[in-house]
Amino acid sequence: MFLHSQGELALGSRFKAVSESLYAAANEAYRASGVDIDAHWFPVLRYLHVKGPATVTKIAAAIGQTHPAVSQLAAKLRKSGWLTHRTDKADARRGMLELSAEAERKLDRLGPVWCAIRRAARAAALRGQGTLIDALASFENDIANGRLAAEIAAERKRVLAAEIEIHAYRSEWAVHFDRINTEWLERWFVVEAVDREMLSRPDEHVIDRGGAILFAVLDGEVIGTCALLKEAPGVYELSKMAVETGFRGLGAGRKLLDAAIAEFGRRRGKTLFLESSKRLTPALRLYESAGFAHLPAPRPGSHYQRADVYMTYRPTAGRPHKKAQQTPRRTGESSLRVR
Amino acid sequence: MFLHSQGELALGSRFKAVSESLYAAANEAYRASGVDIDAHWFPVLRYLHVKGPATVTKIAAAIGQTHPAVSQLAAKLRKSGWLTHRTDKADARRGMLELSAEAERKLDRLGPVWCAIRRAARAAALRGQGTLIDALASFENDIANGRLAAEIAAERKRVLAAEIEIHAYRSEWAVHFDRINTEWLERWFVVEAVDREMLSRPDEHVIDRGGAILFAVLDGEVIGTCALLKEAPGVYELSKMAVETGFRGLGAGRKLLDAAIAEFGRRRGKTLFLESSKRLTPALRLYESAGFAHLPAPRPGSHYQRADVYMTYRPTAGRPHKKAQQTPRRTGESSLRVR
DNA sequence: TTCCATTACGTTACCACTTACGTAAACGAT
């Protein structure tokens, strides 16, 4: 092609073409998943999904676009029911954009598609070797002959066919323990120094002190974590339970919780407690169904100021363990998490 | 930035943003050069400049855009005098787009700017680690802090300040000998098997047979070539004289010709001839001014079927050699070339 | 000769995004 002979001079045109092809490939994947979503909406929707409600200008700055672009898209998404908008009471200029419940539910399940796109794109980018021009040419080639789209479809199939597995701690997964919990903390609270410390050195703060960390893994991707912190001999705290945005409602939370309780049993623990927040109702319902019972909050000597829920595990109070594994709930636990 | 945390998922948005920034950076360089041109026009204008007149659909296919895009741009460029349009007599559907004389003249001088853009872009790409995604991040970084624009400006200054030098043959420049002559041949005639053979192995076909190849070099970039082929003892043919598109009118052709004649003298040659075409009037005028005189074409035993001009060097017929070096002509020799 | 598929290319409508600008609220210095 003529443009390729122009070396770096035509990079602008080629980047733009690649950009549009990527949007098209992503849209194809969304259509295949039966989700009525446009790839151009991704930055805004994903931002709101991961970070929670935000203003127009904040989103614009975060995703590198102008605020009119976000404003116009938001207007459209509001009309089609993806977003709700309420003006701030404190500052009448500001309007908080928030995902509708339905939008949240749709996005909660998009993880596998995103995973497929990410993998296929990464593979295509890595196949390009050498100079930028060569790498770009390889990428363009994969797009032109449909390889990228084919790989996205194949990866999607793989991921959808895979089962969620629970694995014990591996130090190479520490980064995911950090990533998933940090994302969750930023969404719902704030990351404090204590959090950063534990998340950055989980070997030291959890494993070496007699605790355990479990990972939910889907086709090789870490999508959820859960920790069992040893408070005292026989006393464990269930903590750092989080499922990655986009992989909710697949039963990962339930499997993590069951596995954590099993691990607690294997260690012949006497007391298993957790602290959480009333805001996280879906998570609380999960705990209740697994056999946790409420105690008056706060727990004496609690590490967390904002914890207004305190629960302990009472095996007889919940339904039997077996049943939990047989019929994993698939209804939207939008934020399975213990604090 | 939020988008960067999304890995390959946001590649589409990022490519698009970088693309737009590249256009902006290029536009800044054009503005600095005082050329009233938009970077978005580059693929179309450059195609016409390098390849010659073409139809809408042909251009569209070559530059990877849709034909309406080219059609609309062509309409705009026609209005502002960059293009002329004449419908084909043989096929009334087709219309040949052609650069106006003024456009040709402008583009002939843009080589230094393009060179600067190419160098700065390549440098930015090399700062990335090698994969496409790293290169993208490097570009984003250099664009954000203004480094790309600064380097384009700096390179432009360097190139503009540089003098055109004539250098003897180096085998690592063989690729440029091929590139520049192939571009030229494709523009004006067609590349035949004989051409391809000589251009791909100049050592063997020119140097080893007692000939010479000269290169015009501007700040390290090879922008022109010229060959002295040994026909027989004391008999040389001036051939393969070409200056790269975009570097015309800088005097490279004149310098190459003078250097070739000097080399001919150094070898104590008796006869120096060339074959060319009547279509290439600016080149013919250059040869005449350097001391070449017309003989009846075709030359007995000519290699070239389409050569309808045959000239030999008559030192006394032209103005003295010294003067040529003192006052290089800078008027538009749009296609300095011997065939 | 007729007819239909193909080719060339223009037109239209639309889309995502931009720049430029306007409005209103909030803020801060005097």
Add this chain to the structure above:
DNA sequence: ATCGTTTACGTAAGTGGTAACGTAATGGAA
């Protein structure tokens, strides 16, 4: 308390592109 500046965000207009369609010429095949 006032007034200029900043912030938030909407609107309008323009840009560069696409998809879809229309039209006219061309070129076989029936």
